[in-house]
Amino acid sequence: MSHTLQDEAHLVESTISSTLAYQGDFLRVKHDVVQLPNGKTAIREHIVHPGAVVIIPILDNGDVLLERQYRYPLGQVFIEFPAGKLDAGESPLACGKRELLEETGYTATAWAYAGKMHLAIGYTNEVIHIYFAKGLINGERKLDEEEFLDVFAAQPSQVLGWSRDGSITDSKTLTCVLWLQNYLSGTWPLNWTISAEEVPSRG
């Protein structure tokens, strides 16, 4: 599916001015004046985000690795796939490997890029790159000082059930479940890359 710019001219907004309205400890808010397709002006406020990676780690027995983490803005514990923000200059794959290790202790010998999602397109530019990871080898996790989370394994059928019954409501995780379901059914095959250097010597 493709659209030309001509197709979209009646939808596009252009920037008239852009102001950094709030710079917090984590959040950075821009307050922009834009020109609408009809020539009028409007205000657009949005968060500037570095981007992130989410990983769907599949164990040799077919289970997937998940996390339980307290999310303060909602005051509850969520079931999520491992994820984290890109460091400055970091590639998505490097970020995926780092976050998987830090949060779960696992390294993977095979990685596949699935696609990307945009998280809250009305008010942030956050993009999350989706990776699958296989050939998982357990080690020691290295959580950030301010990070508290449980890691656990579940069967994909359980994950599907939790997505339906409201136990999983995190939209990045539900988007991953769409990928997981279609990958496992054979409908959406992946291109796996084997990282030879991460295969430990097997006596």
Next chain:
Amino acid sequence: MSHTLQDEAHLVESTISSTLAYQGDFLRVKHDVVQLPNGKTAIREHIVHPGAVVIIPILDNGDVLLERQYRYPLGQVFIEFPAGKLDAGESPLACGKRELLEETGYTATAWAYAGKMHLAIGYTNEVIHIYFAKGLINGERKLDEEEFLDVFAAQPSQVLGWSRDGSITDSKTLTCVLWLQNYLSGTWPLNWTISAEEVPSRG
């Protein structure tokens, strides 16, 4: 799946202080000090959001209704299911009916609640309620003054293809595609409610 509070005590953060750090035209940012599970303190910044509704409208011929809308934070046009924010005091179902009519011109004679998703759990409390709508009747749309969007119909198989190939990357829409796929396969049946008052008299 259920967890007791006891299970989660090692994950939970509690509020020490909460400050309204930024009140913009649309975005409202809180800057809180929290106590971590280990007793230390940390900063949590998050957006306070009223909640929203997204609708999966299914036409009588099996196509679904979608929108193309320019999203300024990312500077591109997105394919999305119709959605919008809750007005103060508005129920999710009333919001769904209002947004479907305003954005697409359609009314529906049957509605089914699917579930909810949380959009960006690291920094907003936004929840999106997911509804399916059937028995669609076309009328005149009533866009907000600052709203510019195209409405179009597509087959569910096309929507699945676009979800895989990167034409659809909006996470609320991808979460809806998970629901759509499992509803259509018969795996996740829905409870439909027929709104008698919205069925026009049929000569």
